[in-house]
Amino acid sequence: MQERDGRGTMQERKEAKEQRTPWLLLVLMWLVPGSMQLVQEATYSRARGLGQFDLLTDAPAYLMTWLPWVLLTPLVASLSRRLRPARIGWPRVLLGHALAACALGTLHLVMVGWLRVHFPPEHWPADWVPASVVLWLRQSFWSFQPQGELLAYGVVLAASLAGEERRRVAASHSRALRLEARLAEAKLTALQGQLRPHFLFNALNSCLVLVQENPAAAERMLRRISELLRRSLESDERGVVPLHEELDVVELYLGIERTRFADRLRTHVDVTGEALEAEVPAWLLQPLVENAIRHGLAPRREGGQLWIRGRRTDSVEQRLLLIVEDDGVGLEVGASAGRTVQTGGVGLENARARLEAIYGANATLELGPRTGGGTRLEIELPASIPVDAGGQATHA
Known part of the structure; x- marks a missing residue:
């Protein structure tokens, strides 16, 4: 308004x-x-x-x-x-x-x-x-000076009409841009809202399992769920956050899953220092990590390993590369068992839609098999740095 x-x-x-x-x-x-x-x-x-x-x-x-x-x-x-x-x-x-x-x-x-x-x-x-x-x-x-007067009036009228048309086109273009921005904002808000009930449903189901078996662990899980929801409300106001804040959210979520999986879940985070300040859409990695755990590692009795990597590329137009890998059941086994969420579930489809809404064709999300078994998900997007002390956004 x-x-x-x-x-x-x-x-x-x-x-x-x-x-x-x-x-x-x-x-x-x-x-x-x-x-x-x-x-x-x-x-x-x-x-x-x-x-x-x-x-x-x-x-x-x-x-x-x-x-x-x-x-x-x-x-x-x-x-x-x-x-x-x-x-x-x-x-x-x-x-x-x-x-x-x-x-x-x-x-x-x-x-x-x-x-x-x-x-x-x-x-x-x-x-x-x-x-x-x-x-x-x-x-x-x-x-015959009146002829000159009529000509002068015509010239002024033509210039006025041209100016009015220019302002009309500019105003129409401005209204279209404002409408497009509002639609994009509404779409992003809807996509972000889609993640929260999906995450809550899965997290609370896990918590219910622990309530009778291990009440203390269930209490710890509820505390982490509460902290995650608080973080999600804060991120709603910004839309994009530095990568290190997104990794903090992922770590909170991994703490929830470790409560349930114990030593069956082994995680590795390898993100370069220069990539930590790059901006990413809020809650981009959490649903992708959740997808890898629930549909890649959870079906295996022995669990498995999860890798999260991030770095800035060395190309002329520097970009941010994010990788989520697991050594779980993989795409083919998951599909044969009816687990199609890895290729088209809420987490992945939501991430694709949000990347497209924010970056258009300037961001990619690719899902494929991991060498040695499991699944590899790779995201590439512009490497932008948050607003500096002077109040100007800097882009690499």
């Missing part, structure tokens, strides 16, 4: 700021045709030998012809926003602009005439200075 105060939402204030009249830009814009006409007249006078043409002295006379459009341009822009075909239809739009062009063109001539009557250049001959604004208008209509 956007915050709203007495001045409206941030988006509304941004749009209002974009619609403010850029007076300096308008002055500079209308100085261009005035300057072009001034240079043209100077060149013509010298070529025809019509006397000395003083740019500095004659400049105001030519610039005053165009500068009144600085005040009229915002009116044309306002009309372009109000006269919309979708709102009033094309006939009314064309009629409205035709009347506006005549009215504003006449107003412009009146403004120019007033300036010529009251502020003529000192060196102008008397017959160059109109006696009144009315006389100036009459002379202007006889010299």
Whole structure:
């Protein structure tokens, strides 16, 4: 939700700021045709030998012809926003602009005439200075100046419509990006929420088995489950966490499984120091480790070993490589026994979906047999470093 105060939402204030009249830009814009006409007249006078043409002295006379459009341009822009075909239809739009062009063109001539009557250049001959604004208008209509007024109105209208279209496309693109971000956030929230009941179901089932056999062990397991849930609530606020925090969560989970498996579960963690600060999606490894234990090692009476490895690659675009291996029953045996969770269960499918939602095609998850027996799961994703002390995120 956007915050709203007495001045409206941030988006509304941004749009209002974009619609403010850029007076300096308008002055500079209308100085261009005035300057072009001034240079043209100077060149013509010298070529025809019509006397000395003083740019500095004659400049105001030519610039005053165009500068009144600085005040009229915002009116044309306002009309372009109000006269919309979708709102009033094309006939009314064309009629409205035709009347506006005549009215504003006449107003412009009146403004120019007033300036010529009251502020003529000192060196102008008397017959160059109109006696009144009315006389100036009459002379202007006889010299077909209204055609130039209509052309100026058309140019301003075209520029206004182009600007409106640009803002409309930009606003539409911005809305699409915000919607896409909200959808991605909602998808990630749903995926994270999917993990919690799945983990709780499995963990509490294990705890129930111990309640009668070993109450003290069951109590220790419940404490670890409670701590894991607390960690999961904290991670919901961030979405991504440093790898060392994710490994802490995995260690808490392994403590739960060691309570049940005892010496049947042997774990090895080998993560390089430079990889520990890299960011990963919260609760990425725990469901994958759980999957390896429950569907790779648990079916074996003697249990087995689990390896967790992590390092940053040496490629030009440094990436983070995470590996979870077990020497359990493997994919083929698990599938033949009906244990298809290894290839398509909640943990793996959830991890794939979250990686795709966060990194798109820039992250991979591959599952295959381990050399020597068991299963090997490999994840590769961009190696990013958390926000530094200066508040800027750094990416390798």
